[in-house]
Amino acid sequence: MCVFAVRVFLGILLCAPYQCLECPFGCECFAVTRTVKCVSEDLLTVPQSIPGYARTVIITGNNIHQIGPDSFAELENVTNIILSNNRITELASHSFSALTNLRFLDLSGNRLALIHPEALSIPGGPLQELNLSRSLYNSSALTDLTTALRWGGLRGLLRLDLSGNHLGFLPPGMFSHLPNLQQLFLINNSLVEVYSGTFSGMNHLQVLDLTHNAFRTFSADALQELGKLGNIRILLGENPYTCSCEIRSFVAWLNGSRAWIDVDAVRCDSPGGLSDTRLRGLGVQAIGCVVPVQAEVADLTLQTSYVFLGLVLGFVGMIFLFVLYLNRNGMKKWIIEMRDACRDVLEGYHYRYEIDSDPRLGADLTNCNPQTHSEFYNRTL
Numbered sequence: 001m002c003v004f005a006v007r008v009f010l011g012i013l014l015c016a017p018y019q020c021l022e023c024p025f026g027c028e029c030f031a032v033t034r035t036v037k038c039v040s041e042d043l044l045t046v047p048q049s050i051p052g053y054a055r056t057v058i059i060t061g062n063n064i065h066q067i068g069p070d071s072f073a074e075l076e077n078v079t080n081i082i083l084s085n086n087r088i089t090e091l092a093s094h095s096f097s098a099l100t101n102l103r104f105l106d107l108s109g110n111r112l113a114l115i116h117p118e119a120l121s122i123p124g125g126p127l128q129e130l131n132l133s134r135s136l137y138n139s140s141a142l143t144d145l146t147t148a149l150r151w152g153g154l155r156g157l158l159r160l161d162l163s164g165n166h167l168g169f170l171p172p173g174m175f176s177h178l179p180n181l182q183q184l185f186l187i188n189n190s191l192v193e194v195y196s197g198t199f200s201g202m203n204h205l206q207v208l209d210l211t212h213n214a215f216r217t218f219s220a221d222a223l224q225e226l227g228k229l230g231n232i233r234i235l236l237g238e239n240p241y242t243c244s245c246e247i248r249s250f251v252a253w254l255n256g257s258r259a260w261i262d263v264d265a266v267r268c269d270s271p272g273g274l275s276d277t278r279l280r281g282l283g284v285q286a287i288g289c290v291v292p293v294q295a296e297v298a299d300l301t302l303q304t305s306y307v308f309l310g311l312v313l314g315f316v317g318m319i320f321l322f323v324l325y326l327n328r329n330g331m332k333k334w335i336i337e338m339r340d341a342c343r344d345v346l347e348g349y350h351y352r353y354e355i356d357s358d359p360r361l362g363a364d365l366t367n368c369n370p371q372t373h374s375e376f377y378n379r380t381l
Ligand SMILES: *[C@@H]1O[C@H](CO)[C@@H](O)[C@H](O)[C@H]1NC(C)=O
Pocket: 051, 052, 053, 074, 075, 076, 077
């Protein structure tokens, strides 16, 4: 009772009575900053009778399952609505269409499973920023959202955050009805590929953030699609890039791209030898594109060693022949001596054969040694 009295007293003191008394149950209303806050009050629905002066409405940490056309009555002054972490599962048709000046809508941290095709449509398309990070519950929600972006008349949307939604793919042309989008955040999803048409129709994009996804490389189609975006800021860091030869065209693209890319964060995740190496500037040999050429090189070294061996053998042979040539006189003499000796032995043998038989002769005959034979001569004669 006392607390209530103090509150009423303070309320009367700090703001005009008609404003303070209008503040809905479970909320705090700040007339000076034109803000209404309903934080962690276990509210089951969006509170009614939000004061008309409100520009910013913050309703977070509650238990609101559904947002519908009756959730927000005509609140022409509201420009910002934060509805994060309310366990919202359903956005019905025309949920925000009474908020004709709504520019900023934060629906992050919810569990959206059902999004009506016209859930986001507001006459005049005033919305400039939509935060749907960690808010899509399953793949039906992605399909629903794609339709809602198409039918929402969001021609004025400048910023879209779809981070942390486990997105494995993006339907082609998903953003093609957001012609003025300038910043697209797709951080911390499970994207593995960009297809041609993924970013079609976005002619004013300035920032594309694809960090913390599951990209291992970018195909030629993907690089063409990214190239079409022009010289914008593209964030590609913190992806598990596999630095094998298939990443060659991506490296070449990084080498030559004039877009503003976070090249310092674009690093190899595997193979181990290259992990944490910057992709830009990687040589084609470093990423193993020259494996067949390396085999040829090995072949070539083998051939070279054979050629070398042949050369060495040839050289040794030539030296041998040269030595023989230098000694030709000595050789000649030796050969003549040898021949003479053998002739003598044979003559002796003939003689022995005719005259008598001496068993010692057989042994001496095999060895045509001139000295031995002179001995033999001396003996026999
Ligand atoms: C919006 O704010 C203006 C100026 O403060 C005020 O005159 C008008 O009544 C407000 N609109 C509503 C619906 O309360």
